[in-house]
Amino acid sequence: MLDKKKIISCDWGTSSFRLRLVDVDTRTVLVEFKDSEGISVINKNWLSAQRPSTERKAFFLNILKEKIGALNAPDLAQVPVFISGMASSSIGIEALEYTQTPLFTNELNLVHVCFQDERDIYMFSGLRSETDVMRGEETMILGCDFEEEELMILPGTHSKHVEVKNGVIIDFKTFMTGEFFNILSKHSILADTIAKPESINLDNEFYQRGLKEGYHGNLLNLAFNTRTYGVLNNTSKENCYHYLSGLLIGTELKSVSPDVKCVHLISEGSLLEIYTEALKVLGISAEAKFTDANVAFVNGHVRLFKNLYKREIA
Amino acid sequence: MLDKKKIISCDWGTSSFRLRLVDVDTRTVLVEFKDSEGISVINKNWLSAQRPSTERKAFFLNILKEKIGALNAPDLAQVPVFISGMASSSIGIEALEYTQTPLFTNELNLVHVCFQDERDIYMFSGLRSETDVMRGEETMILGCDFEEEELMILPGTHSKHVEVKNGVIIDFKTFMTGEFFNILSKHSILADTIAKPESINLDNEFYQRGLKEGYHGNLLNLAFNTRTYGVLNNTSKENCYHYLSGLLIGTELKSVSPDVKCVHLISEGSLLEIYTEALKVLGISAEAKFTDANVAFVNGHVRLFKNLYKREIA
Numbered sequence: 087m088l089d090k091k092k093i094i095s096c097d098w099g100t101s102s103f104r105l106r107l108v109d110v111d112t113r114t115v116l117v118e119f120k121d122s123e124g125i126s127v128i129n130k131n132w133l134s135a136q137r138p139s140t141e142r143k144a145f146f147l148n149i150l151k152e153k154i155g156a157l158n159a160p161d162l163a164q165v166p167v168f169i170s171g172m173a174s175s176s177i178g179i180e181a182l183e184y185t186q187t188p189l190f191t192n193e194l195n196l197v198h199v200c201f202q203d204e205r206d207i208y209m210f211s212g213l214r215s216e217t218d219v220m221r222g223e224e225t226m227i228l229g230c231d232f233e234e235e236e237l238m239i240l241p242g243t244h245s246k247h248v249e250v251k252n253g254v255i256i257d258f259k260t261f262m263t264g265e266f267f268n269i270l271s272k273h274s275i276l277a278d279t280i281a282k283p284e285s286i287n288l289d290n291e292f293y294q295r296g297l298k299e300g301y302h303g304n305l306l307n308l309a310f311n312t313r314t315y316g317v318l319n320n321t322s323k324e325n326c327y328h329y330l331s332g333l334l335i336g337t338e339l340k341s342v343s344p345d346v347k348c349v350h351l352i353s354e355g356s357l358l359e360i361y362t363e364a365l366k367v368l369g370i371s372a373e374a375k376f377t378d379a380n381v382a383f384v385n386g387h388v389r390l391f392k393n394l395y396k397r398e399i400a
Numbered sequence: 401m402l403d404k405k406k407i408i409s410c411d412w413g414t415s416s417f418r419l420r421l422v423d424v425d426t427r428t429v430l431v432e433f434k435d436s437e438g439i440s441v442i443n444k445n446w447l448s449a450q451r452p453s454t455e456r457k458a459f460f461l462n463i464l465k466e467k468i469g470a471l472n473a474p475d476l477a478q479v480p481v482f483i484s485g486m487a488s489s490s491i492g493i494e495a496l497e498y499t500q501t502p503l504f505t506n507e508l509n510l511v512h513v514c515f516q517d518e519r520d521i522y523m524f525s526g527l528r529s530e531t532d533v534m535r536g537e538e539t540m541i542l543g544c545d546f547e548e549e550e551l552m553i554l555p556g557t558h559s560k561h562v563e564v565k566n567g568v569i570i571d572f573k574t575f576m577t578g579e580f581f582n583i584l585s586k587h588s589i590l591a592d593t594i595a596k597p598e599s600i601n602l603d604n605e606f607y608q609r610g611l612k613e614g615y616h617g618n619l620l621n622l623a624f625n626t627r628t629y630g631v632l633n634n635t636s637k638e639n640c641y642h643y644l645s646g647l648l649i650g651t652e653l654k655s656v657s658p659d660v661k662c663v664h665l666i667s668e669g670s671l672l673e674i675y676t677e678a679l680k681v682l683g684i685s686a687e688a689k690f691t692d693a694n695v696a697f698v699n700g701h702v703r704l705f706k707n708l709y710k711r712e713i714a
Contacts, residue, residue, distance in 0.1 A: 219628055244589075244624065260628075261620040265588055273583045274576070275558075304655045305619055306575040306648065310558065314533055314574075334620065341618045 090395060092116070092165045094154060095387040098173035099222055100124045107159050110388050113381075119156050123149070125172040146179040147201060166206040168387040171222040174211050184214035184221075189255040191228055194393040210390065215257050220246055226352055227255060229385030230377045236348035237372070240379070241357050243268070245338055261338045267331060270309060279316035280330060281323035286356050288363040292325040296332020297339075297367050305337045335364045342370055350375040352382050404709060406430070406479045408468060409701040412487035413536055414438045421473050424702050427695075433470050437463070439486040460493040461515065480520040482701040485536035488525050498528035498535075503569040505542055508707040524704065529571050534560055540666055541569055543699030544691050550662035551686070554693070555671050557582070559652055575652045581645060584623060593630035594644060595637035600670050602677040606639040610646020611653075611681050619651045649678045656684055664689040666696050 091111065097104040101124035107116045132145050150169075154162060174182040185197045197211035212221030223246050227238060238248035243264035249257045271280045287293070292315075299308050312330045315321035321329075342349065349372045351361050358376060365374060405425065411418040415438035421430045446459050464483075468476060488496040499510045511525035526535030537560050541552060552562035557578035563571045585594045601607070606629075613622050626644045629635035635643075656663065663686045665675055672690060679688060 214632065217625060217628055217632070219631055245620075259621050260624040261618070262588070262623050263620055266620060266623075269583045269587045273587045274579055304575070304651065306577055306580060306652050307573050307655060309576050309580075310574040311531060314531055317533055318528065318531070337618065338620050341621060 093387055093391050094157070094162070094165050094167040095384050096150070096167055096169040096171075096173070097222065097225075097383055098125055098169055098171040098178070100126050100172045103153065105153055105157055106384060107157055107162070107165070108384055108388065110391055113385060113388055115384060117157055117159050119153060121153075123153075125175065125178045129177040143179055143201070146173070147203065147207070150207070151203075162205075164205060166208065166391070168390060169207065169209040170225040170383075170387070174209050175221055179209060182209065182211035184212045184219055185224070187213060187215045187255060187257055189213055189224060189227065191255075191389065192393070194390070196224065196228075196390070198390075208390070208394065213255075213258070215259075218258060218260050220244075220258065220260065223248075225386035225390070226377075226379060226382040227386070228389045229382040229387070230350065230352060232350060233348050233375075236350045236375070237342060237346045238350045238352055239342075239361065240352045241335075241361050242353075247341065259341070261341070263334050263338045267334050270312075270330065271327070274309075276309065276312045276326075276330065279313050279323060280327045282327055283324035286360065287328070288359060290325065290328045292321070293328040293332040293363075294367050296329040296334075297336040297364050298332075300333040300336025300338075301340050301368050302336075305333065308333050331360075332364075335361065336368065339364055339368055339370065342372075344370075346370075346372045348373040348375060350377065352377045352379050354379045407701055407705050408471070408476070408479050408481040409698050410464070410481055410483040410485075410487070411536065411539075411697055412439055412483055412485045412492070414440050414486050417467065419467055419471055420698060421471055421476070421479070422698055422702065424705055427699060427702055429698060431471055431473050433467060435467075437467075439489065439492045443491040457493055457515070460487070461517065461521070464521070465517075476519075478519060480522065480705070482704060483521065483523040484539040484697075484701070488523050489535055493523060496523065496525035498526045498533055499538070501527060501529045501569060501571055503527055503538060503541065505569075505703065506707070508704070510538065510542075510704070512704075522704070522708070527569075527572070529573075532572060532574050534558075534572065534574065537562075539700035539704070540691075540693060540696040541700070542703045543696035543701070544664065544666060546664060547662050547689075550664045550689070551656060551660045552664045552666055553656075553675065554666045555649075555675050556667075561655065573655070575655070577648045577652045581648050584626075584644065585641070588623075590623065590626045590640075590644065593627050593637060594641045596641055597638035600674065601642070602673060604639065604642045606635070607642040607646040607677075608681050610643040610648075611650040611678050612646075614647040614650025615654050615682050616650075619647065622647050645674075646678075649675065650682065653678055653682055653684065656686075658684075660684075660686045662687040662689060664691065666691045666693050668693045 093108050093110055095106045095108050103123045104120040106118045109116055173179050182197050199209050201207040213224040223240050227248060232250050234253050236250045240246040245261040245263045247259045270276050312326045316326055351358060407422050407424055409420045409422050417437045418434040420432045423430055442463060487493050496511050513523050515521040527538040537554050541562055546564050548567050550564045554560040559575040559577045561573045584590050626640045630640055665672060
């Protein structure tokens with residue numbers, strides 16, 4: 087008999103894997119397991135195993151089953167599993183079409199499949215707009231309480247700016263902020279002038295300068311300042327790191343409309359602080375709201391559970 | 401006796417080396433030698449030789465001498481050598497301070513040294529502004545005929561925008577356009593959706609779209625379109641290459657002031673065509689002028705020769 091009190095929430099991304107056993111009434115995480123076996127690694131293992139493509143799904147689901155075992159919790163046999171992230175991409179368990187915007191929170195309009203194993207395993211698609219795609223963040227969005235009108239910002243390697251109008255997710259845009267930072271600091275001429283500081287100092291003048299210059303200027307030109315600061319002024323490599331970081335976030339936030347009423351950050355830890363400071367420094371005077379990204383993800387699966395099983399959650 | 405009819409012009413960059421024997425009266429290149437032994441490679445060889453630092457200059461000059469031998473031309477013993485580029489940097493023959501803007505064309509205000517070998521070997525510094533640096537391009541600038549007021553654009557890995565006011569080089573800015581393209585197409589998530597086309601088609605609709613979107617939009621967001629075009633619309637990898645190329649050039653040219661009277665491109669081959677088309681597509685209606693980058697470089701050394709030896713050139 088199906089256990090309708092718990093779900094196993096799975097976040098299977100490109101480079102990380104995470105399982106949580108969740109009590110749906112209290113939304114409490116009872117036990118958690120995570121490792122770095124993202125879809126990318128598993129897909130490589132699958133390819134090197136050279137098995138017939140008909141066995142692909144079983145290969146991935148078998149790994150999932152092992153990891154559920156690693157949760158080491160009793161009575162999991164009937165608990166349904168909810169999977170979001172790159173698991174539904176072409177390098178994952180099975181490719182699902184993206185759900186097309188708008189995204190509704192109280193209908194089940196995320197494309198999904200159910201694998202009938204010894205338990206129900208649901209996998210949910212990503213979201214697409216006319217010009218953009220996401221896989222994973224849509225689950226966090228579903229887990230947020232949002233206003234009639236707001237801009238959600240989910241910072242990261244590929245930051246998402248999600249537009250809510252009349253209480254509906256109508257559009258979103260991806261910003262390659264984190265990825266630009268990574269490749270510039272590793273693979274460009276700037277690599278030699280940058281070093282990660284031991285801790286992030288939000289009052290750092292170079293971070294704040296980077297924010298303001300990025301917000302008003304041209305990234306292709308300003309990025310080179312990171313080098314000239316080092317060459318001309320003996321600026322420390324840690325300050326150059328702060329400057330480039332500010333520059334990229336300032337460039338991203340240039341796209342926040344001055345008319346936006348509420349900015350809703352969905353993030354965690356230092357990234358949440360970094361973006362909060364950025365909004366303040368740049369004088370983006372919209373109302374600011376925050377949701378912890380992990381809470382949002384779990385709540386997203388709880389909401390999907392509710393939509394699927396038509397059950398009211400406390 | 402010093403030969404005052406010829407110079408050996410040396411362009412010693414980070415990743416390339418080039419020598420030209422030049423007739424100063426006609427500015428004709430009589431013979432040329434080039435290879436890929438840029439300063440970076442020679443510096444690595446020097447470091448692995450583990451010799452005392454007092455021998456550094458001799459090590460580099462000895463390589464220069466061998467390459468002059470490779471020119472295989474008669475009567476070179478008294479011909480002076482003019483060196484520009486990264487040879488004057490900290491990884492080169494000897495680090496010279498950057499010359500501070502403004503740069504004057506008819507005075508010898510580029511910092512330089514003369515090594516007395518069996519011949520005169522002159523090495524010239526780069527140029528710096530308050531916030532930016534160049535090494536090598538300043539020689540091309542000196543080799544151009546420019547207006548009282550114009551914007552010089554030297555496209556490349558690190559494009560330079562050089563501002564001429566009242567006939568004087570007063571300021572410049574570096575844009576990491578070519579380097580962004582290289583690292584995005586090699587090291588980012590876009591790598592899988594990009595392939596270099598066999599030939600550049602300037603009428604390509606994706607190139608033109610990239611130009612316009614880059615000129616008006618936010619690079620951190622638009623770059624991700626390169627991926628979604630492939631994922632959502634099956635756009636060919638060659639068209640994605642064109643789009644990203646347009647996007648970066650459009651972003652760079654956003655910094656061209658609408659008030660500029662004359663845009664002067666100093667470039668060669670396909671890059672010259674690509675930027676000429678970009679100015680047209682973006683409706684930058686300034687007068688357009690062109691100088692071949694190789695001609696500019698040689699003429700720059702001829703001008704420095706004239707300034708040094710106070711000789712009028714025909």
